[in-house]
Amino acid sequence: MQSKGFSFEGQNIYIGIDVHLKTWAVAIMIETGVIERFSQASEASILYAHLQKRYPGGNYFSVYESGFCGFSTHYCLQSFGINNMVVNAADVPTSQKEKVHKTDPVDAVKLVKSLKSRLLHSIYIPEMEIVLDRDLVRTRTAIVKDVSRWKTRIKHLLYRHGVKYPERFANANTHWSRRFFKWLEEEVELLPGSSREPLLQHIASYLVSCERLLDITRKIRTLSRNETYAQNMELLCSIPGIGFHTAISFLTEMGDIRRFSNEKEFASFIGIVPTCHSSGEKENTGEMTFRGNKHVRQQLVECAWKAISKDLALGACYGKYCQRMDENNAIIRIARKLSNRILTVLKTKRKYVNERNH
Structure with a gap:
């Protein structure tokens, strides 16, 4: 059905997409509420044609959960002028009813409602x-x-x-x-x-x-050796424990370092912050959070093991930590210190100076 004579010029059109390999479950919402739910082939061009036909002139905003398709769907949607965001599935508000009656249409409606209510925050999407x-x-x-x-x-x-x-x-x-x-x-x-x-x-x-x-x-x-990485490669390789392949891996995984405003944000991206359960005056910390970039986290821990034998300060800290905790927990503390060094050298554009050499 075509919207004859209707114009959505200047109006926001919200789209929730439950992405699968062959099909998408789509829910579309305007300011007055959800007005359309349907399933389509997994092609951004098909969705865009539908929007142009039914909601001409609108400002299109879409969202889908990160998963197997990576960012390819995002790039396709953006190429058609659809303002898309990709979210972590764990960050989407979900009611108990939605948990026990989980279907693709339900997920699409959940996404579009959260998008319209501005309850979602996009994950970082690199170039x-x-x-x-x-x-x-x-x-x-x-x-x-x-x-x-x-x-x-x-x-x-x-x-x-x-x-x-x-x-x-x-x-x-x-x-x-x-x-x-x-x-x-x-x-x-x-x-x-x-x-x-x-x-x-x-x-x-x-x-x-x-x-x-x-x-x-x-x-x-x-x-x-290209201009995107050359300087930062030199900076990272100045840190004890970090070699060539680890450095280039860090840079490609992190993307724009300016997106991290402090050390805690950077540690959260890596996944080396503990879980926390606090109530009243009680505060308990638990295991490392399951969230974070597993590629960077694994390599950073390997670098930490190398660093304690190459850097006097980190070696001394590791020895002190081992006096009150097991070595696996101790090395995570060292990895956190190493992450602080990484962020510092990349932010300041100054090489790390190893104290052993002075």
Whole structure:
């Protein structure tokens, strides 16, 4: 049905979208209330055509929950002039009735009502170029895991066939060299009657993964030298415990550092703030919050373990923490201090000075 003669010029049109792979559940609301609910194919162009037909001249505002589709839907909606926001599903006000009667249309209506009432806050949405750079860095992380898995598979195959390492390869540091692979391919004898094909296939897969790793590492090094990252890379690498690959990962995951107004906000983004349950005069803190960027958090903790052996101040703090808590809790405290350093050097544009060198 077309809105003949109607004009929504200057009026706000609110759209709640429950996004799925093949379909979207859509709820549309004007100032007087929800007036339309429908399902459509998962295409922004279809939604825009519907809005132009039914609500011409309006100011369009939409919202959907972050999930499997990432920000691709957001970019598409924005390209059609729809002011979209992406929200964390946990931040959408939900009644008990909506919890027990959860359907796609119900979710869409819930979103559009919260949007109109201004109860929602968008998560940070980076520029598309940053997202593409982030995908490149994350791909390298996945390939590194693939290389590690193929090493493990080769070793387990040798163990199952009772293969012993010769004296020249007794030290693990000598493994995975050209000499080591020559030994695997030419000298290793598996159980009688066994085919060597599984071993050769494992070796081939490992070598392919290594080639992919080398190729993507070169591309990331080229990326790190462009004007978007070059200066900040130098700043981050001045902090003890942070290396090249961790630095570029941090930068692509964080996006614009100016969005963090203080250290607490930055720590919340990483996910190294504790849960809190307070009532009256009682205040209890619990485990680390499940919210935050898991990629940055994992890498930051790994950096913290390295930093305590390279930085005297952090090493001393870690020793004191271990006197009153277990080492896992202590290293989280160190990671928090490290996050403060990261934010400081990126905000001030000044390198970190290691006290060990003075």
